[in-house]
Amino acid sequence: MRRVHSGGPALPPRSATGGTRGRILLAGLGLFAEHGFHGASIRDIAAEAAVQSASLYAHFPSKEAILAELVLAGHEEHHTRLVTALLKSGTDPRDRLAALVRAHVRAHTDYPMLAVVANNEMHALSPAAAAPAAAVRRRSEGLLAEVLAMGCQHGVFDLVHVEATAAAIGSIGIRVASWYPAPEIGLNPSQLADVYASLALRMTGARPP
């Protein structure tokens, strides 16, 4: 039962550092995504990165530090995409919500392994190691909450329940990393993002523009 249906491990340009350090991060990403933090050993990562296990410690102080960097990178890439999408969108809450959901979905289709590690393996970090990513996550959740609040305030959204709707919209995107691409879905990432943006708008009871 594979956890991610995509090809190989990939890091966004901002985090793809290259060199041995980059190979270690990519190896950790692939192995943590597939087997989980505790299911992948230092020796596994070293073998995948084509170095000896002792050499890892010239680049990271511990196995946990490799995971912490991946988890933070995943949260930051996601958050940056959300912010960029909002900056490019207009003032209509419907447009802003659609832009947010599209960016949310695309982060998960474009870097599914990073998303799986960031979401499913964060629990393996100590509270201190998880704190930076947790802070980014709270800011991302705040972006969605703000758009929903604005839409209610302006009377263009008719929410059944604010927090539950926010949780639902977040959930549909997060799960994308675990199932996309499905065999017969017949949607490329951009099309899936559009479909999910439509579903999110329907969930908000958005008035027709």
Next chain:
Amino acid sequence: MRRVHSGGPALPPRSATGGTRGRILLAGLGLFAEHGFHGASIRDIAAEAAVQSASLYAHFPSKEAILAELVLAGHEEHHTRLVTALLKSGTDPRDRLAALVRAHVRAHTDYPMLAVVANNEMHALSPAAAAPAAAVRRRSEGLLAEVLAMGCQHGVFDLVHVEATAAAIGSIGIRVASWYPAPEIGLNPSQLADVYASLALRMTGARPP
């Protein structure tokens, strides 16, 4: 970063066998939910069940067998609830979808640890050990697909995209196990199930009854 926000580990009556074997299952459930399969050791489980680690092997042939039983129990409890909900509902696809989503959500609010283990730790099983649960999962997915197809056929649903909508409806429920109950959500399990049923109906573009 806790993976489940609820209280202690709990098994549904059909799986709560009692005795030492039952204590081992409950201990495994709590520890696998919190730390993952590879993050919980045989000795951890034994200590939690108040036996010596060697005694586990009088009840299960391996650590993997403990996980396999939990994963199957989670899938079966979930599937049984879906089937029961459909049996109790009428023929209107809107009623059937609402019943299905309510049951889906309640399975995740009532046994969040079991749901987290079944969804997030199944990947640690060998294909052979995961097969029974995977078969149950496919049948559950089929129930949702059938209700959506029926709704389209009768013209009461107007789906943006069938498979993507099914994935989205499944996703909102699955994630519930990981965040519910949130601090300020202000919804009991039954109320959350109702809200999510409304959101699912909105996603389908259901005609008003």
Next chain:
DNA sequence: GTCTATAGGCCGATAGAC
């Protein structure tokens, strides 16, 4: 920065007494 070698400990699982 990469290597060989290894420390010190925990892992899953088994043997055999009771």
Next chain:
DNA sequence: GTCTATCGGCCTATAGAC
């Protein structure tokens, strides 16, 4: 069915040469 004791192996991390 539960225990004590232990096997053989893999774990993370470090020491020290180059």
